[in-house]
Amino acid sequence: MSMSRPSRSAGNRHSSASTVAHPSPWLPVSMLIVVLLPLLLMPLTAVFIFAFRGGIGAFIAALLIPDAQFALRFSLLIAFATALLNGLIGTFAAYVLSRYRFPGQRPLNITVNLPVAIPTVVVGTSLLLLWGPIGLLGHWLDPLGLQPMFTPFGVLLAHLFVTFPYMLSTIKPLLDELETTYEEAAYTIGASRWQTFWYVTLPALRGGIFTGALLTFAHSLGEFGATVLVSGNLRLRTQTAPLYIFAQFEAGNIAAANAVAAVLAALSFVIFFFLLRYTGNGR
């Protein structure tokens, strides 16, 4: 964070210099806004307009439905757990992939980034085909009474899978760029590998871990494709906020769906705001 501040002001000076050289920005800017209006801005506004159409009282009433409350809480808990667990596993993965050289490193590197490219529905299907009662492992677990799918744990598994690359993609570049001389200096004065990681490497990664965790959290909050398959969509048990929105929308309860949708949208705005602040890309 402290590193980014000087570079940010330097960037400002540079960009203000280059705007002077350009012709009037009004035409391209207004063209961009005309394009973005139906693409992004108007749909977002529609969610909020519909949410508050019946008045603030109806909006609050729709949010206070027990199913909606459960769905929001459940989504938040899963998002916290996903961010925490992937924070740990992702940091570890980034450290191993950046600091060690071993055969098969490249394929492994590609594999851990793969969830970005896999459709989430495929993730859900593959989890069911592994852990579900007719799945490869589930087939053996089911008689033992172990059934991870269609439980909160199944939802967590799906979210860990889908959001795995976010931690990695924010931390690994930092680790790759971090001068190994600091770590080497720590070793020369007798620090162990663990001490070096804890006192030298980790503090330098703080901003990256925070950004990665926020990205993971935000994505988990909105995850739909994999969740819909592995959760069983049970109200008060495994129904996340996006699933609730979808179910209510399908059932024609547009007001109930929109109230929760507006809350999710507002939450993601807040998260995005913090992401911009902490990464310094917002200016």
Add this chain to the structure above:
Amino acid sequence: MKYSILAPYLRNVIPLTLLSSLALYALWPWLPFTRQTIAPRTIVFYGFSILGSVMEQAIFPAFQSQWCAQTGEQVEFISSFAGSGTITNQIIMGVPAELALLSLELDALRLSEAGVIDANSWYALPQRGVINRTPFVILVRPGNPKGIHDFIDLTRPGIGVVHPDPLTSGGANWAIVAEYGAGARADPDRPEAGYDLLLGIWRNVVAQAASARSARTQFENGFGDALITYEQEALYDQARGRLQAEIIYPQRTILSEHTLVIIERHIAPAQRELIDAFVQFLWSEPAQRLFVEYGYRSVYEELNRANPQFGTIGDPFMIDDFGGWPQAKRDIVEGIWKDRVLQELER
């Protein structure tokens, strides 16, 4: 840029406060001091899409108060509503459903083929597992601008029909037999009459939705000129003044029947008594009256007089008139709709 001395603290305090209040909110019901001491007993119930309102607003609360009056125990319903085919697939994949109300018997047959329930186990229930019925009708735009009065009018060029997808929707399978049956019974001497009507209607299908409920949502959002759907759905909305359409009763149409299955392997011994009581309740007069109130036709014919909204159908028919579902699926849905109509339309 100016920073006050407090700024660095504020920078961390605001996100941390936000984060911890979010976490507190999320955890609230599970905190030791907010937790309810007596956990209610639960029934896990899966149902096909249009059942959501009657079950959650009427049947579940009625049973909850009855059970509470008898035993003093609270019952909580953990439920999920989606297309009949979807919930059947979910149950085959292993969702912990104890009871499922399917929109057609074929889905029950699929469950028994997958080994989830015993073959024909629902025949042991009252009415061979059928809980209620509802005929298939046509919904058109207010004022009926296209002058649609029966299935045959849906075959005219320029009419857009919204139809659920037979792959995932039980309602869609009923609709196909309704369309075929209406044609076949109108002209019993001509073997191709059913096929012709079905082909004519499907030529005009403009949107296929995953469930009967989402087909309805598509129609409400302005797609098409006509929707083939359950009478119950239309009546339910009409009773609440929300129906933005007109109901057209075909001269000949099918009465769909909805089958209950009990997934024995998910029922713990301690649950037996509760589940049996609820199953019995579904066929009791109070429950059947609630179904009638919500626009379903009761399995007890005399109760249906209580709902004056039920329209008259000249020649209603049932799936048994086509030899039951296994035969109707093979001969009509697969043999005629899939192999001939879809081929002809090159879909």
